[in-house]
Amino acid sequence: MTNPGVLYIVPTPIGNLDDITLRALQVLKSVDLIAAEDTRHSQKLLHHFGVDKPLTTYHDHGAELQGEKLLQRLSQGESIALISDAGTPLISDPGYRLVRQAREQGIAVTALPGASATLTALSASGLATDRFTFAGFLPAKSQARKAAYESLVNADYTSVYFESPHRIEASIADAVEVLGGERQAVLARELTKTFETWLGPDLESIQRALGEDSNQRRGEMVLMIGGVEHAEKAVSLDSEAEKVMSVLAQELPTKQAARLGEKITGVAKKVLYQWAVSVQPDDRSDA
Numbered sequence: 001m002t003n004p005g006v007l008y009i010v011p012t013p014i015g016n017l018d019d020i021t022l023r024a025l026q027v028l029k030s031v032d033l034i035a036a037e038d039t040r041h042s043q044k045l046l047h048h049f050g051v052d053k054p055l056t057t058y059h060d061h062g063a064e065l066q067g068e069k070l071l072q073r074l075s076q077g078e079s080i081a082l083i084s085d086a087g088t089p090l091i092s093d094p095g096y097r098l099v100r101q102a103r104e105q106g107i108a109v110t111a112l113p114g115a116s117a118t119l120t121a122l123s124a125s126g127l128a129t130d131r132f133t134f135a136g137f138l139p140a141k142s143q144a145r146k147a148a149y150e151s152l153v154n155a156d157y158t159s160v161y162f163e164s165p166h167r168i169e170a171s172i173a174d175a176v177e178v179l180g181g182e183r184q185a186v187l188a189r190e191l192t193k194t195f196e197t198w199l200g201p202d203l204e205s206i207q208r209a210l211g212e213d214s215n216q217r218r219g220e221m222v223l224m225i226g227g228v229e230h231a232e233k234a235v236s237l238d239s240e241a242e243k244v245m246s247v248l249a250q251e252l253p254t255k256q257a258a259r260l261g262e263k264i265t266g267v268a269k270k271v272l273y274q275w276a277v278s279v280q281p282d283d284r285s286d287a
């Protein structure tokens, strides 16, 4: 009986061709077949690196037939590299169904580390990286997008999204409306390319930069929204207000505690709320 081949998940550059890895080239040159999202696009890349291997198309929406053929070849002992147009396959790119089926059939799947817009953006954003979520592309419609932003009102971790250049202005306007212009945020544009740009440090600054220069609304972009804990850590109270809020926030939902705290201390409820949120990151379900 033939031993099954290996399905390799191979990242490709997100702009700068020098970001291909030695191992990626080695694998691409050694496999029997390369499955790509867009074979014409990938052919140019492979040609640049002197990789001359048969190419076939793979999309998750055509997965049944395309996947079946690939799985059959893998089970017959051939090795296949899966690549996408750019970056790490499966990360908002095709491949999930194929990987799942391969695993179900006992076929070895090996992922190579490499270029990823998400991690490249996050690692140089200056936002907290100890905890983050990545949620792919933001919804195209304003209502759904606002709902996505609403889920971040009390989030104490960094949130990473892909956003389209056609929607970025409207998207940032929604974010400002829901989260406030002072919320920490960074927009990373055209990473690893000639016009790589970083906008921030908050939503208001990004909105201003996008409004002032239409070039900032072009290209590929990653939007990162800072966590509320980190954005608002700077809030400090005098000892009297702190004592009052410590007691109230223990006993009441944070919003209610802030409202009552304002009446007792005279300090604005927004400030009290922010203070409570920053010192009690796990107690915010009510807000």
Ligand code: SAM
Pocket (backbone or CB within 6 Å): 014, 015, 084, 086, 087, 088, 089, 090, 091, 092, 093, 115, 116, 117, 118, 161, 162, 163, 164, 188, 189, 190, 191, 192, 193, 220, 221, 222
């Ligand atoms: N799998 C890819 C990865 O790992 O980077 C992401 C694919 S997703 C279909 C494409 C989106 O990634 C773009 O619309 C953009 O939001 C982001 N992106 C890709 N390349 C980028 C770059 N050079 N700079 C900024 N964002 C980029």
